[in-house]
Amino acid sequence: MAPTIIDVAKLAKTSKSTVSRYLNGKPVKKETEEALKKAIKELNYHPNMNARRLVLNRTQVIGIVVDDISNSFYSGILKGITEVSNKNGFDCVFYSWMSNHKGERDFINLLYEEQVDGLIFLNFSKREKEVVEEMKNTAFAVVLIGDDAGIQDVSSIDVDNFSGVGDVVRYLHRIGHRQLAYITGPESAGATQERTNGFEKTIRELGLAFNPELMVSSDWSNQGGYQAMKQLLEVGGFTAVVASNDQTALGAIGAAHEQGYSIPKDFSIVGFDDIEISKWIYPSLTTVRQPFVDIGIKAAEVLFEKIKGTKKQANSRILLKPNLVIRNSCLNL
């Protein structure tokens, strides 16, 4: 059996309350401290967290629930979250519903079951209204990153997808492009609608023609971009392609190369996300950088306000601005 504070107390010839107090940084006499140190070391004592959490009614842990733990897009966000969390003296544990059929809803139980003190839900898919509603109604500390299903009064953080695509369209316009094609993301993604809106509205604002034939859909994969570009090349009549993410842009470049076109000479192509490889492909990709770390930081900050705050927080949606990164995949006309 694992040693308990009772064992430590016996060995150090004191009582378990004293052991407990010592372990929690309360003052003990110099000599008992020595005895306790020795006993703890000798027994290789470690506190039982379950017992501690049971009596304290808190865990000093926050949970981060993601759909796919090793989605590299989450890297910066998770870094931001852990940073803030550690600063607050909390541990982070990560839960993934990856392969199994569980959804985010099931993880709300982590709060009821007192396994964590707060939860950040991270996921780039569209969320169901009922699930978000449930998160909103719980009394626990919960923050969403990504889609909020249009529900008010829920704390959520996201990137400003609308203005991000707007920036890139205005950039292409500024360097002389007038006929733009657009490759959308999948219906299932939370950002798709906003990015598409950003494209359409900005096109119209700039007084450019909007040709529905030059708007094709993809699933945000390399393969999807490849196929979308082939489709666009059959239609023709554009000088630049706005891909709604970098992977799609890379696939599109591949398709163009395959058909003997040169980028950016024949077509300008831009992406969205600024994934690491975008800087290293040939030509390097002009794109929109998401403020991933800041998203994580902001989400964690809001969460800790809720965990620690006595006053009831206003639950609102916070949008962070992305940045245009200009590289070599666009030609100045």
Next chain:
Amino acid sequence: MAPTIIDVAKLAKTSKSTVSRYLNGKPVKKETEEALKKAIKELNYHPNMNARRLVLNRTQVIGIVVDDISNSFYSGILKGITEVSNKNGFDCVFYSWMSNHKGERDFINLLYEEQVDGLIFLNFSKREKEVVEEMKNTAFAVVLIGDDAGIQDVSSIDVDNFSGVGDVVRYLHRIGHRQLAYITGPESAGATQERTNGFEKTIRELGLAFNPELMVSSDWSNQGGYQAMKQLLEVGGFTAVVASNDQTALGAIGAAHEQGYSIPKDFSIVGFDDIEISKWIYPSLTTVRQPFVDIGIKAAEVLFEKIKGTKKQANSRILLKPNLVIRNSCLNL
């Protein structure tokens, strides 16, 4: 306050023992079952996991400790682990020591503290002997993925790096290459030494000349590969480059392009890992695919043998074979 089984018992006019039994699937009378169902729903009762774990002395959870939770290389491994874990009726929780200065050693405490029933350590860096020694000596269920610091009697899983590089060198030889350059990985990586050995030994086995000048080091980044290739191009005298990972290979291709060379016409280049993008760059990259999912599955299987097994398991090192993937970055001479 959150409702407890006592509250449920009161509302259902029975005792807490009956509630507990019902919750654990033991038989109760039809009518008490109805009353309990109703009470649980009405109170929105959820069990307190800390209390349960305290008395049961187990968690039904395994932990996966990674250095960087969103390293995309881990994706397949984590998928494999969760798959096996769910099949065994266990939950997975992930811990990351990413940005903070903690090392793997600190997470051994999760076992002592009874937060998890077993632990898989995943990390591509070299491990310190003392840390592995500590893992070996603990009585808990522990499995390592990656480096084992040369320690015997520890359960560890890894890819067969030596034979992977060997395969690729033999392939280049088969299609006519006789002068090969090599870009190593960083000292800090667990696989670097084995991959380098694989290159050197195979070169010699094939009777090819080994020129130390054609062996340059990198940090496995795109940037590192870029610089390594520039260095190699100054030396010259090779027809093919073996990069010890894909990212390096991509950087090398970038450097070659920049100096006006064409791949694979002027140089053949191969990588290692088969990351997703390798299929989509231009030219697509010939590389060595790591059996990531299988690594995860194997690691979890070994872990559960330890968790459930009564008999003492033999702790050994298991190496899984990678596969050569031939694409378009190599020229048949």
Next chain:
DNA sequence: TTGTATGCGTTATCAC
């Protein structure tokens, strides 16, 4: 500063 006594929410061992 220290020890005693109590409770946290659950499971398990008994008798009934």
Next chain:
DNA sequence: GTGATAACGCATACAA
């Protein structure tokens, strides 16, 4: 089938 009762390991109010 059911209900009282004793653990599980820890923190803390209170008395000393």
